[in-house]
Amino acid sequence: MCEILGLHLRNPGLYSRLGELLTGMLCEMEDRGAHSAGVAVYGDQQWSPPGRGSVSRLEVPAGPEEAAATIGALPAEVRTSCPPGPEYAGYVDAHWRELIERYQPDILWNDMGYPGDPAELIRDYYTDVPEGIVNDRFWSGAYDVATPNIARRHEVDARPWEVGRPIGFSFGWNRQEGPEHCLTGTQLVHLLLDVVSKNGNLLVGVAPDDRGRIPMLQQRPLRELGRWLDVHGEAVYGTRPWKTAESTTQDGLQVRFTTTPDALYAHLLGPATGDIVITDLRLPVEAQVVDLASGEPVPTADGQKGTVFSLPAAADPVARVLRITPLP
Template identity: 45%
Template structure:
């Protein structure tokens, strides 16, 4: 993933409606790095994550900034998919780990290990999990920064023979995902390819300058994106860390939009006219502005990190809170999961996604197809946090903290006149309430995490 987000043009094309309706996607980061599957974990990363988390209103990754003590998240990144870069920095935690675990084996030596492991993979468990999580689109990786191709491309790597899978895992997963009603997008690292240049990257500030600038690479990246469009008709072009200007991205966008009229393009080409913005491990503080999608792993890595246990994994209830905070402010949530080399998802990530899906199965009306209300968030007099969404004239108030009996209405709803109120997943209408005073306790639903959602019909005018 990206370590920084330079300036970009604001989207100007009308956004295809399906993307604004979808709200939830899953990114799958799988490649050679899934063999060593290791990155250091450091409490300082948790602190940086908190600084760039809810309400931070930054379109930058928390991995992008070194602190006052010189702690640079590139050298000690928790992103396991950056393994090749990290192991190339003498003295780094990953360099020490690699020497102790693999001796003098090189990163390229993982190629055969990975190709053998892929033979055990089936696309069905991935598709089943993403559907169970309630995702409406999926974005697997076609190429990460190491340049290894996850499909049998007609444009092979000119510097490293056999630097691609023979098995078409992209095509197999696309078929399995689309059979379950999910749209299929593709991630491609257009800005960094270490088989061409700039390995290693030593400082976070150098990431944006690491794009190979040769005509050879421009032609190579352009050929790949065009092949991916022709072969898979992706619903999302999810590029990362820039793009060589000589590849003429505007022409690529025009070709894509002719081939896939309702497809969407992210802003990380850093050129042209994107459809949405992609803050990483960060959310907006308010609604409004261009369409956005926050992207983050379920843990502190996108790729599989064998060190991450439940303590480093976002729980199902916390994913629900994150989703509702993002959706209330007009965003989508793209959650990253990292399979091991054989394609297995960790039990911790699997459980978290299924909990999220169980919640959406009950409360999806507050999410899918919804839009931001004129107010995104609120608190009751008791301090309970509330997030608002609106759909088809109804207002949905998601209580991030469980209400008790007789809880007062949030201030924005105190003037609601003769509103019909329903706790989603309950036995029926709470009643027609003026001022929403004295709401009863919401139902307890075994196997479904909090929060609880109150539907208010019709949506009142906020005070």
């Protein structure tokens, strides 16, 4: 399903006219391919939130100051993410509890807050599902996984976390986005390495367009990431952070680290060549260093500020990876 229309029928009398109202639209959508259209209709009181107002489109200026002023000028009931009051809070709580009681999900993954204090709900969930996992987007109460949007860490975080980052600025498809708004393949590789080196997961947001296709603007960085991982995947998949989160070379090139039980991977975020020193990284004399892409051994020597790596001339322009064994 790549096109789904949700209808909330406030007038039950319209049920008998659904075919008349939707046939033309569904035929046009179906022309785009088999199973390309769907309709979800809800109108009964059980699944309709009490007090829910109409939905309208808000045009927000691009600049952060103008956008903040526009949103700040809205009435409080528009700015808040859900209707206030105990009636709506009870409605939401009942839905969560029905989900937990019927299906006992392994993961309770919320977004954008909770109308009230979720502490009791989360406590009851852990009672029913002792090994369950809760994210931090209830905005209060216990949680297992932090899920910041776009933000990054500067140190290794021992607690599980996952950063969400769309390819562009929008978490949904935005026809106004151009190349200047989107991550390049190089930026996406660097973002992945930065996140995994600090014990995080990267959730990349990909937005199909109005015909259910992934725009080339988003495909390009994803394919570049895939090509890089085809060569360097062993330095990412199944790895863990090292004791040091990040470093730089003597020339200021950013460096990230990942490990396996028997190796350290140094990720040079750029096309490093020649003699380099990674700040504060000093290897024992028995260490073996290999350029991961070429498989060539990398000569090393002891320097004043750390081990000197003599890198081959050819280098991946995105990120060069050195495999160091044994794990220092």
